Amino acid sequence: MELIETTLSSEKIFDGRILHIRRDTVRLPDGSDATREVVDHPGGVCVLALDDENRALLVSQFRYPYKEVVREVPAGKLEYGEDPREAAIRELAEETGATAGEFRSLGELYPSPGYCGEIIRMYLARDLTFGETHLDKDEFLNLERIPFGQLVEQVVSGEIKDAKTIAVVLKGKLLLGL
Amino acid sequence: MELIETTLSSEKIFDGRILHIRRDTVRLPDGSDATREVVDHPGGVCVLALDDENRALLVSQFRYPYKEVVREVPAGKLEYGEDPREAAIRELAEETGATAGEFRSLGELYPSPGYCGEIIRMYLARDLTFGETHLDKDEFLNLERIPFGQLVEQVVSGEIKDAKTIAVVLKGKLLLGL
Numbered sequence: 001m002e003l004i005e006t007t008l009s010s011e012k013i014f015d016g017r018i019l020h021i022r023r024d025t026v027r028l029p030d031g032s033d034a035t036r037e038v039v040d041h042p043g044g045v046c047v048l049a050l051d052d053e054n055r056a057l058l059v060s061q062f063r064y065p066y067k068e069v070v071r072e073v074p075a076g077k078l079e080y081g082e083d084p085r086e087a088a089i090r091e092l093a094e095e096t097g098a099t100a101g102e103f104r105s106l107g108e109l110y111p112s113p114g115y116c117g118e119i120i121r122m123y124l125a126r127d128l129t130f131g132e133t134h135l136d137k138d139e140f141l142n143l144e145r146i147p148f149g150q151l152v153e154q155v156v157s158g159e160i161k162d163a164k165t166i167a168v169v170l171k172g173k174l175l176l177g178l
Numbered sequence: 179m180e181l182i183e184t185t186l187s188s189e190k191i192f193d194g195r196i197l198h199i200r201r202d203t204v205r206l207p208d209g210s211d212a213t214r215e216v217v218d219h220p221g222g223v224c225v226l227a228l229d230d231e232n233r234a235l236l237v238s239q240f241r242y243p244y245k246e247v248v249r250e251v252p253a254g255k256l257e258y259g260e261d262p263r264e265a266a267i268r269e270l271a272e273e274t275g276a277t278a279g280e281f282r283s284l285g286e287l288y289p290s291p292g293y294c295g296e297i298i299r300m301y302l303a304r305d306l307t308f309g310e311t312h313l314d315k316d317e318f319l320n321l322e323r324i325p326f327g328q329l330v331e332q333v334v335s336g337e338i339k340d341a342k343t344i345a346v347v348l349k350g351k352l353l354l355g356l
Contacts, residue, residue: 019215038242070291077292109339109341111341113334114243116243131202138205166287167345170352
């Protein structure tokens with residue numbers, strides 16, 4: 001079956017600090033028209049960072065949409081035009097103080113393909129050196145080091161719910177035999 | 179560190195067909211105020227469905243925000259008030275025609291915790307019986323059956339990018355020894 005939808009028109013709905021929303025009219029594969037509401041996003045990065053004792057760095061932060069503290073790998077949004085790898089190095093340093101001697105890609109993640117075009121690039125960081133953290137002024141988080149095997153157990157048991165953390169931990173385990 | 183943010187006020191920004199956006203003012207842990215833009219979402223479900231030959235059911239559909247065809251496990255949004263397990267059974271039947279003799283939870287997923295409160299409940303379905311599909315009128319998709327081991331390889335290699343598909347496939351593999 002032909003699946004492509006083509007854009008007929010696009011209307012800006014909301015231009016916020018974080019969220020940028022548009023509503024497009026599209027031509028469907030059967031020739032009829034429909035609307036598509038889209039969240040535009042600059043893209044993000046996340047990092048599975050392992051120290052010399054094979055402990056992973058996790059951050060806990062209050063995630064307002066859930067009204068709950070969520071444990072995740074270090075992550076952040078790209079600044080517009082920023083190289084993803086540079087962004088991942090920056091976010092890791094800002095949130096955890098770590099810089100990595102080894103930095104490699106673990107692929108891409110589409111978090112919510114139904115309504116948002118965000119691509120999260122995933123990385124593995126090892127050979128870590130620790131300096132000072134530099135958080136944004138409205139960023140509050142707690143830092144934790146957890147043995148990687150224990151983190152895998154928490155992912156498999158369902159205790160870890162963040163999508164990028166589940167993906168990067170289990171891909172790291174299977175791809176690298178960690 | 180104390181991480182809780184408390185809501186001071188809430189403003190409705192956009193009430194669309196799919197997207198519902200609000201902007202809240204919150205009190206941060208240090209006593210200062212900030213705004214939080216939030217996408218409200220009824221929640222979703224996804225299903226790793228395996229046939230008697232251990233082949234997984236995948237759907238391919240055009241994901242408009244990426245302007246690309248994306249391969250994913252069968253999934254969908256909850257209707258407001260709908261039980262997640264019933265929704266998963268319904269979505270699997272609508273998209274693939276399959277009903278399952280065995281249906282079990284594989285946990286919860288937070289796709290984009292920075293700005294959206296969506297929870298995706300993940301399920302494993304086996305002992306499948308196939309009938310007719312019933313797609314929504316603006317839903318176009320192609321159905322595929324792929325050996326589960328090959329699907330795991332495509333997840334690990336980065337060919338599969340959808341977050342819920344990566345999570346449910348790798349959790350299924352590790353939790354069930356599939």
